[in-house]
Amino acid sequence: MGLVARVIEAAGIPTVTLNMIWVYQNLVGMPRLAAIEHPFGRPYGDVGDADTQAAVLRAALGVFERAREPGHVEHLPFTWHEDPADTDWHPAEPSPIIALVKRARAKREDGS
């Protein structure tokens, strides 16, 4: 997604990327980055939590006003309402790449 931000920005439209794994910045170089500590799949807030969704939206839009140079990174001040152990964000079945890696690892361990 950060790469898409670069394409849109290069076309002349300012972007902010709201991003959980903000450390990708070293690899990607996003024009303006709003780091958010929310679980995958729900970057703006939980189901029905309009207050958090609105506050995250407002904070992310605020980055447009505050960023002065390319590569601006801002850490948004939000804390998810559940502990990671209680937060269910995984798909019901592992993604194909995760399944592939786990199968390869199991095969390696069988063979060793």
Added chain:
Amino acid sequence: MNAPDEDKRVDPWRFAGGFISRALGAQIPDEPTHEPIPWAPIAKSVPVAKVALLSTAGLSMRGDAPFDMEMERKNPMRGDPSWRRLPADASAADVAANHLHIKTDYIERDLNVALPLDRLREAVGAGEVGAIADTHYSIMGYQGNDPSTLLETSAPAIAAAMKNEEVDLALLAPV
């Protein structure tokens, strides 16, 4: 909502778990390796700007072709690199979320968790945002080892569509 922590430094791996943290963390260099960062100066401030949203959740309007998940099941190294338009009045009932790396149930119950069109409309009503674009966008974020189609075809097409609608600011959110 928890009280805001103004000194917060986001832990990028808080929800990832050890396996994903190690796999993704290994791809990330300690120092910047990217090309120079493009920069478009702000022409209009947020209270007078037209804003468009983009999500990587693999969102499509019911009735449009969904993102193709079989493509990724056959080749786990890359997901569907195409893109979709979503009208500003889309809601969860109108939208399918096809993404094999997250639990999509939340988005299908409340679109605002990933594409907060209701919240953006309310912000326009409150005078905090100038206007909501007629069209918003989705891609499917997992492009694995080959983002070429996304970058050479989908992203330029999205940028052109935004320009065509005179979008001033684009807010993107990976899932």
